[in-house]
Amino acid sequence: MRIKLFNSKTKASAAAALQAAKIISTAIKSRGQAAIVLASGKSQLPFLKYLVSCAKTNPKIDWSKVTIFHLDEYLGLKPNHPVSMRHFLEQNFLTKINPARIYPINGQANNPRQECGRLNRLISNYAIDVAFLGIGLNGHLAFNDPPADFRTKLPYRVVDLDQTNRHQQVKEGWFSKLSYVPKQAISMTIPQILKSKQIICLAFGKKKAGIVRKSFAGGISPLVPASILQTHKSAVIYLDKNSASSL
Numbered sequence: 426m427r428i429k430l431f432n433s434k435t436k437a438s439a440a441a442a443l444q445a446a447k448i449i450s451t452a453i454k455s456r457g458q459a460a461i462v463l464a465s466g467k468s469q470l471p472f473l474k475y476l477v478s479c480a481k482t483n484p485k486i487d488w489s490k491v492t493i494f495h496l497d498e499y500l501g502l503k504p505n506h507p508v509s510m511r512h513f514l515e516q517n518f519l520t521k522i523n524p525a526r527i528y529p530i531n532g533q534a535n536n537p538r539q540e541c542g543r544l545n546r547l548i549s550n551y552a553i554d555v556a557f558l559g560i561g562l563n564g565h566l567a568f569n570d571p572p573a574d575f576r577t578k579l580p581y582r583v584v585d586l587d588q589t590n591r592h593q594q595v596k597e598g599w600f601s602k603l604s605y606v607p608k609q610a611i612s613m614t615i616p617q618i619l620k621s622k623q624i625i626c627l628a629f630g631k632k633k634a635g636i637v638r639k640s641f642a643g644g645i646s647p648l649v650p651a652s653i654l655q656t657h658k659s660a661v662i663y664l665d666k667n668s669a670s671s672l
Contacts, residue, residue, distance in 0.1 A: 426660045428641060430669050434629035435471060437663040441625050442475035444661065445555060448623055449491060450484040452554040458525070460492040462556035462613065464567070465513040467597060468627045469559060473518045488522040494548060496558070497567040497612040498530035500537055500583070508599045530581075530611050537583045537611060544581040548617070556621035560628045563589040564636050564649040568612035573650035580617040584610055615653055624660035626651075631667040638671040 431437035445461075452459035463469075495510060502509040511529045519527060528547050534540035558566055565571070570587040591606040600606045618624070628637050640651035641662060654660045664672075 426641070426655050426657055426662065428662045428664060428669075428672075430664050430666065432666055434468075434627075434665045437627065437629065437665050438471035439475045439479075441472050441627060441661075441663045442479050445472075445476055445557065445625055446479050446484050446486055448555045449486050453487055453490050458490045458492065459554045460494070460551040462494045462496055462553055462618075462621065463514055463518065464496045464557045464559055465510040466559045468629050469557065470517060472557070472627055477518065477521045488524045491522075491524045492526045492528070492551060493519070493524050494528050494544075494551075494553070494613075495530045496556070497610055498532040499607040500532050500609040500611065501607050502532050504529070504531075504533070508594075532611065537609075541579065541581040541583060541611060544611075545579060548580045553621040555623045555625060556618055558618070558624060558626040560626065560633065560636060560640060560651045561590055562593050562632065562636055563587065564640055564651045565590060566615060566618060566650050566653070568610040569615050569650050571650055572647040573615050573653070575615050575647055575653060577614050577616055579614055581611055581613055584612045586610060615650065619653065619657055622659060624654065624657055626654060626660060626662045628662065628668045629665045631670065633668040634671040637664060637668050642672055 449459045498510045504511045506512055509532060531540050563571055568584050568586060570590050586608055591603060594600050594606045595603055639649045645652045645655055
């Protein structure tokens with residue numbers, strides 16, 4: 426794991442997007458295809474914007490050779506719900522490119538565990554070149570809230586969302602009140618995330634300073650899920666001066 430520090434989230438996002446574009450274009454050049462995992466959230470917005478723009482120039486990405494998996498999704502929300510992860514990614518990224526395949530998570534599946542089974546079978550056919558991540562205020566990766574399961578064999582699973590996570594969604598303006606925040610989600614698991622050949626993780630702002638310190642300046646613990654990234658040799662953590670202020 427490496428940490429890269431920038432004066433602003435804008436500069437950090439631009440640098441992360443350039444690295445992402447290089448990873449994807451190198452995979453295509455090497456194997457004729459690439460597979461990536463997309464995250465949603467406010468920290469991803471400038472990164473995705475830069476990825477779209479820089480990928481048109483240098484290095485140019487042939488999106489028709491890229492397969493995309495989603496990191497997580499709330500249970501019970503329609504795909505066009507303003508807060509669904511699928512809607513977020515479609516509005517901010519997927520409609521701007523033309524990938525080979527997109528495997529979204531169906532948060533409205535009648536049987537969520539069967540939906541996980543479908544996703545598990547699909548992702549077993551791919552080696553993920555790069556996963557894009559953020560870090561929650563409780564240290565979660567995807568929707569793996571503490572204590573996270575570091576040992577599961579499943580690529581995707583149904584998870585319960587803890588109160589810190591659900592309150593964060595309200596504070597960030599995604600939901601107007603706590604009762605509207607779903608209590609469960611389908612999430613890519615920690616072991617599946619760690620299978621990614623490379624990881625790009627973004628964490629910005631003063632409010633992330635405490636969890637950044639716990640995640641990357643302390644020990645590895647399921648109580649701080651993001652701390653597991655310390656074990657990944659090709660994970661790069663992009664921070665601004667605010668999120669890194671407690672390191």
